[in-house]
Amino acid sequence: MTATVETAPPAGSRGPVPPAPEGSTTVTVKIRRFNPEVDSEPRWDSFEVPALPTDRVLNLLHYVKWYLDGTLTFRRSCAHGICGSDAMRINGVNRLACKVLVKDLMSGGGKATTITVEPIKGLPVHKDLLVDMEPFFEAFRAVKPYLMTSGNEPTRERIQSQADRARFDDTTKCILCACCTTSCPVYWSEGSYFGPAAIVNAHRFIFDSRDEGAEERLDILNDVDGVWRCRTTFNCTDACPRGIQVTKAIQEVKRALLFRRV
Amino acid sequence: MASTTAAEAGTADVPARAGSSRSGGTLYRGDLGMWSWVAHRVTGVLTFFFLFVHVLDTALVRVSPNAYDETIALYKNPLVNLMEVGLVGAVLYHALNGVRVILVDFWSKGPKVQRAMFWVIAVIWLLVMIPGAYFMLERTVTEMIGGH
Numbered sequence: 355m356t357a358t359v360e361t362a363p364p365a366g367s368r369g370p371v372p373p374a375p376e377g378s379t380t381v382t383v384k385i386r387r388f389n390p391e392v393d394s395e396p397r398w399d400s401f402e403v404p405a406l407p408t409d410r411v412l413n414l415l416h417y418v419k420w421y422l423d424g425t426l427t428f429r430r431s432c433a434h435g436i437c438g439s440d441a442m443r444i445n446g447v448n449r450l451a452c453k454v455l456v457k458d459l460m461s462g463g464g465k466a467t468t469i470t471v472e473p474i475k476g477l478p479v480h481k482d483l484l485v486d487m488e489p490f491f492e493a494f495r496a497v498k499p500y501l502m503t504s505g506n507e508p509t510r511e512r513i514q515s516q517a518d519r520a521r522f523d524d525t526t527k528c529i530l531c532a533c534c535t536t537s538c539p540v541y542w543s544e545g546s547y548f549g550p551a552a553i554v555n556a557h558r559f560i561f562d563s564r565d566e567g568a569e570e571r572l573d574i575l576n577d578v579d580g581v582w583r584c585r586t587t588f589n590c591t592d593a594c595p596r597g598i599q600v601t602k603a604i605q606e607v608k609r610a611l612l613f614r615r616v
Numbered sequence: 617m618a619s620t621t622a623a624e625a626g627t628a629d630v631p632a633r634a635g636s637s638r639s640g641g642t643l644y645r646g647d648l649g650m651w652s653w654v655a656h657r658v659t660g661v662l663t664f665f666f667l668f669v670h671v672l673d674t675a676l677v678r679v680s681p682n683a684y685d686e687t688i689a690l691y692k693n694p695l696v697n698l699m700e701v702g703l704v705g706a707v708l709y710h711a712l713n714g715v716r717v718i719l720v721d722f723w724s725k726g727p728k729v730q731r732a733m734f735w736v737i738a739v740i741w742l743l744v745m746i747p748g749a750y751f752m753l754e755r756t757v758t759e760m761i762g763g764h
Contacts, residue, residue: 446645588649
């Protein structure tokens with residue numbers, strides 16, 4: 355059996371389209387695409403993809419890239435909700451594509467399902483779902499997200515009580531996926547705002563009893579573009595794939611500024 | 617880009633964040649907190665415009681009491697009556713949601729129960745607005761449908 359030109363899979367493909375698995379339904383994946391070499395404006399592209407209820411949205415994107423259109427561009431690394439590379443806007447909200455199941459997006463009553471996928475908002479799009487993360491990491495670095503101490507290094511590990519550790523436990527969970535920062539209406543319109551993720555990572559050290567840089571970080575965030583830009587819309591808390599109470603953390607930093615220092 | 621970039625040397629190299637990422641796309645299906653914030657802004661701006669007009673019409677007393685009377689008489693029509701109900705609704709929402717935002721800011725459990733607090737203020741708003749609108753519109757309606 356020889357493959358003819360007509361049936362040859364497209365470039366970058368993993369081969370011919372595999373048979374649809376048993377129990378799958380066809381869903382429409384509508385993707386917001388942008389190729390800077392061809393497009394002057396972003397455009398919508400739709401693909402029909404066989405999906406199992408237990409598939410994740412990332413599986414659908416893989417299907418498109420591997421069998422339908424190899425030019426589809428997106429980030430993903432671990433594909434298990436740990437690395438935080440596949441943040442995207444799925445059906446209008448920021449989620450990790452590797453953590454959203456198709457069964458939770460199915461439209462009921464036997465109606466055809468359409469899943470929309472867009473790049474996260476507020477960061478420049480390089481191509482398709484791939485955005486420039488540099489402004490995001492720049493804000494992250496600006497809050498000095500590392501342990502700052504003075505004096506001699508202890509000979510043993512730095513001891514901390516369980517209560518002191520619990521104080522900032524929630525904000526240690528951040529994986530820097532940018533779901534929260536790019537869900538924030540303030541961040542969309544005010545690019546100079548630090549954004550929720552940077553504040554979460556500042557919180558992680560401000561409230562760490564072993565760290566001595568709290569005052570410095572509070573000073574950095576005590577700014578029109580710091581915590582005071584937050585309007586408590588709670589989009590960040592809703593978007594966080596790690597379940598971090600982001601708005602609560604930002605409010606704690608605000609209150610630390612108001613009450614703990616003069 | 618102000619302070620976020622200030623710490624970095626290559627500020628000029630940072631690409632502008634505007635551009636294709638913000639053009640078009642679907643509406644962000646944000647948290648209830650986002651929509652309450654949008655409504656807070658809208659009602660705040662509406663109230664500001666009312667106050668602007670209100671300062672102007674009240675200042676007319678200084679021009680002449682007659683001009684003031686004439687202007688206020690213009691307000692006695694069904695359309696303005698409806699706008700008055702809208703004003704009460706806007707101010708009431710803004711006030712109630714303002715209390716909710718204060719609790720989110722200063723009560724440590726506030727962020728956790730922000731959605732519940734929104735539904736509480738929504739219920740209070742309805743409980744006040746239903747009889748409020750009735751009494752505010754009662755006279756206009758009876759006059760319009762063959763009253764005195």
